Amino acid sequence: MIRNMTSEEERIATNIRKGVLEFCVLAVLARREAYGLELAQELMARHLTASEGSLYPLLARLRAAGLVETRWDTPDAGRPRRYYTITEAGSQQLRNFSHVWSTIVPQVGAVLQEDS
Amino acid sequence: MNTLPTTARRYLGELEAALTGVPAAQRAAILDDIRAHIADATEDGRNIDDTLAGLGAPATVAQEARDELGLARGAEPATAAARTLTWGAVALALLTSAFVAFILPTSLEFADQGSPGQPLTTETLLGQFGVGAAFLTLIPAALAVLPLVVPKQIRVLTAWIAAVATTVLVVVTGVDLGGFYAPVALMLWAAALVPAWIRRGGKVATAHAWRVVGAAAMLLPAVLVLGGLVTGTLQDPTPAFWIVAIVVLALGVLFALRVRFVDSLVALCGLVLMGIGVLDAGILILAFWWAGGIWFVAGFAALAARAPLGLARAAARMPGEK
Numbered sequence: 001m002i003r004n005m006t007s008e009e010e011r012i013a014t015n016i017r018k019g020v021l022e023f024c025v026l027a028v029l030a031r032r033e034a035y036g037l038e039l040a041q042e043l044m045a046r047h048l049t050a051s052e053g054s055l056y057p058l059l060a061r062l063r064a065a066g067l068v069e070t071r072w073d074t075p076d077a078g079r080p081r082r083y084y085t086i087t088e089a090g091s092q093q094l095r096n097f098s099h100v101w102s103t104i105v106p107q108v109g110a111v112l113q114e115d116s
Numbered sequence: 117m118n119t120l121p122t123t124a125r126r127y128l129g130e131l132e133a134a135l136t137g138v139p140a141a142q143r144a145a146i147l148d149d150i151r152a153h154i155a156d157a158t159e160d161g162r163n164i165d166d167t168l169a170g171l172g173a174p175a176t177v178a179q180e181a182r183d184e185l186g187l188a189r190g191a192e193p194a195t196a197a198a199r200t201l202t203w204g205a206v207a208l209a210l211l212t213s214a215f216v217a218f219i220l221p222t223s224l225e226f227a228d229q230g231s232p233g234q235p236l237t238t239e240t241l242l243g244q245f246g247v248g249a250a251f252l253t254l255i256p257a258a259l260a261v262l263p264l265v266v267p268k269q270i271r272v273l274t275a276w277i278a279a280v281a282t283t284v285l286v287v288v289t290g291v292d293l294g295g296f297y298a299p300v301a302l303m304l305w306a307a308a309l310v311p312a313w314i315r316r317g318g319k320v321a322t323a324h325a326w327r328v329v330g331a332a333a334m335l336l337p338a339v340l341v342l343g344g345l346v347t348g349t350l351q352d353p354t355p356a357f358w359i360v361a362i363v364v365l366a367l368g369v370l371f372a373l374r375v376r377f378v379d380s381l382v383a384l385c386g387l388v389l390m391g392i393g394v395l396d397a398g399i400l401i402l403a404f405w406w407a408g409g410i411w412f413v414a415g416f417a418a419l420a421a422r423a424p425l426g427l428a429r430a431a432a433r434m435p436g437e438k
Contacts, residue, residue: 036149037156053171056149057181060142
């Protein structure tokens with residue numbers, strides 16, 4: 001599915017990603033807690049964000065909104081790490097999104113097929 | 117984190133500076149996360165330049181942080197304050213030029229005897245020396261506009277240069293007409309200092325100190341006049357004089373106390389004072405012009421500095437670390 005996009009396609013993709021990135025972050029965290037780089041790498045690998053730097057302002061907002069929280073993991077050897085975990089409010093928000101998404105995607109697909 | 121390479125430390129420094137207006141808790145969290153991101157990526161064997169490129173420019177990350185947290189959209193706070201104040205300086209410089217070239221008599225010698233306050237010559241600069249000299253009065257405006265037109269990278273430096281150059285010009289030509297540009301120089305210093313203060317985190321204590329300095333400068337003329345009363349230089353004050361003196365003192369104190377709406381009122385009073393200087397001050401023209409200039413710049417600078425702080429306070433507070 002991923003090929004080199006034209007600049008117009010890139011612009012469309014950027015706009016769509018912007019709307020869904022926070023829910024993708026919640027979805028990843030719903031499976032397992034993760035620290036910053038893990039999250040960034042997963043989102044990059046899935047081409048869900050073009051810039052790793054966007055993740056951290058987003059996490060700051062999700063945390064301020066109480067959708068995620070953090071805990072410090074202090075291993076015996078090595079640096080302490082801040083792990084992000086999803087909260088109950090975050091899970092609820094993810095269910096809301098999941099419901100909306102599952103109604104939008106088939107409709108978009110259908111309307112595109114009718115069009116062509 | 118001294119283990120980080122120089123490029124990474126420079127990136128974090130720029131990011132910290134660019135995150136102005138973001139509440140302290142969020143700013144610290146973002147910086148911590150990105151510092152850890154860089155350290156983790158380096159441990160994984162990723163090239164440091166690739167890691168930094170992948171994060172995006174510090175200014176972009178900072179703007180995203182402001183967008184996410186519902187803070188100032190558009191211009192970054194320090195830049196916005198710099199722009200506002202520099203435009204203020206340009207407007208003030210143009211106003212001064214118009215006044216100096218078209219209204220003010222070139223000679224400020226007044227008859228000692230006879231009718232005081234009556235200038236010996238009523239010829240203006242334009243009338244006496246022609247259009248060329250009138251253009252010379254625009255030099256401070258040209259200096260003031262410089263920081264707005266140079267490339268982005270040297271804008272901050274140019275703001276300081278414009279402030280210094282205009283100050284030198286005022287001092288060198290002060291005995292002639294240059295003295296009238298002192299408020300412009302003052303505004304250009306504000307245009308350099310206020311953004312520098314915002315970039316350094318906009319510390320409230322520093323702001324209070326500057327306010328007290330501003331209030332002291334504002335009250336200086338009033339204190340001098342009252343001193344004149346005490347020593348008998350000035351005699352038989354009218355009731356109107358007392359009302360004005362009390363209002364002035366009250367405004368100065370309220371300004372120092374950072375009471376809302378006082379900033380605009382102070383700036384407005386400054387303009388009125390300068391106007392009185394132009395229209396009706398006789399030999400006190402420069403005194404009124406300077407006093408008004410100090411009030412206008414103090415009020416205007418306080419307004420420009422207040423905006424980003426207000427936005428930062430309005431932001432959602434961050435829940436504590438679990």
